[in-house]
Amino acid sequence: MAYIEHNSNSHFGNMPASGIEATIAGRASFGPLGARNASYKPHDVIYYEGDEAKRLYQLKTGTVMLFKLLPDGRRQVVEVLRPGDIFGLAYAEEHDCTAETLTDVETHEVDLKQVETSAELQCRLASCLTHQMRVLHEHAVLLGRKSALERVASFLMYLVPNRGGGVACMGPDPSRDNDSCDLQLHMTRQEIADFLGLTIETVSRVMSDLKRRGVIRIDRSDKIHLNRICSLCQMTGVH
């Protein structure tokens, strides 16, 4: 299922914290730090909730979701990861989530033992975790306090390059040269619903509503064109 190769340019623990090696999405890559590379196909399960934690993973390309299940089958997708994000928590015996790929995926993987002994890895780990913690805080607001429309709008905005998490919103500026954009969701309605704490039907209804209002165009169910990014941004609840 997963093809694993050893990183040829592996030189462990000898890079400075402000290293000049490639970064992904502004965060430091684990690549040069003794990491193996691995590849996965869409819908591969990288590990299951409850599995023994043996490695730390950094997403190099593609998308991975982490989810938890309740005994009666209810599912919550707790994170949707992008390149540069890490998963497979260290400092714990068992994984608290299942990690499943949404697309073709490439990862860097390092043994947890290495993490425990590498100051450099821990530094990068702390940096990544801090970033992801912020995203989780934002997601808690979404799950705890936002309406269905606000959730879906926030989700779509999250997928707009450089607009994720509503961090870099320029406000309502209809004069922007490019107020539209194409999105590839890589998620089914069910996966979106489980991420947003909604049902599949509610997600579908909100999408149809956005389409009716001319804010989005649905080219294929997982291929969405945003006609008016600013209008959508106004619906996220953060304005």
Add this chain to the structure above:
Amino acid sequence: MAYIEHNSNSHFGNMPASGIEATIAGRASFGPLGARNASYKPHDVIYYEGDEAKRLYQLKTGTVMLFKLLPDGRRQVVEVLRPGDIFGLAYAEEHDCTAETLTDVETHEVDLKQVETSAELQCRLASCLTHQMRVLHEHAVLLGRKSALERVASFLMYLVPNRGGGVACMGPDPSRDNDSCDLQLHMTRQEIADFLGLTIETVSRVMSDLKRRGVIRIDRSDKIHLNRICSLCQMTGVH
């Protein structure tokens, strides 16, 4: 508002990762690593969302909540911290949450500059962040997928020593010698509601319902006696 003193036994960066210094709740203390000590009174705001991040905080005693506000006033309490937890994220210019004390509080505080240069601090940071990330995942399940009763039951169970997060549940065992316990909430109904993604009235109604069913006894509004811990545990949705 906050009384700050310098840590007398401050010896910076010379402790091994597996140091023998005191730990809180199983996690390493920042105390010996050049940290200042500070004290706060109940309802002190340690920092506001949007403030410049200058320090990293570790909670020594008491309880702190982190919350985010939407522009229209909706509030989500994203974390309720206990001794050993850290807050005041590093690797970012601004705080993403407001930090407010719920009780008398004592903290260890270190400058972010120190964190950037101390491998030891980064190690502990990564460890704490990993633990808190798990708690956030669990909370996402609560916010996204649980009913009001399940949320309140989970919240109360979270406050039971050694039962937090449903991690160490022994299952339905009515023969346990001690199936009851006293809790001090340190939170108003409003704060609980904002933590659980509910309204104040819903929290109150569920509490009354639990009382009517004989599962809890409400001694004072923030002083709850659990009559049957196992019954309550059964209501959290994790069984």
Add this chain to the structure above:
DNA sequence: CGCAAGTTTGATACCATTCAACTCCGGTGG
């Protein structure tokens, strides 16, 4: 074509919210 999986749409039900009134409790001052 015809099936299967995913999605959309409709009708209805229900849980949590909203709005409102009431209770409880501690503190203050006559």
Add this chain to the structure above:
DNA sequence: CCACCGGAGTTGAATGGTATCAAACTTGCG
């Protein structure tokens, strides 16, 4: 001492947003 007050909590009735149940539709593919 007790009347009064304000804030927090509780309870009730009505509303509404989302879930649920059910059916139709779309798409991809053998």
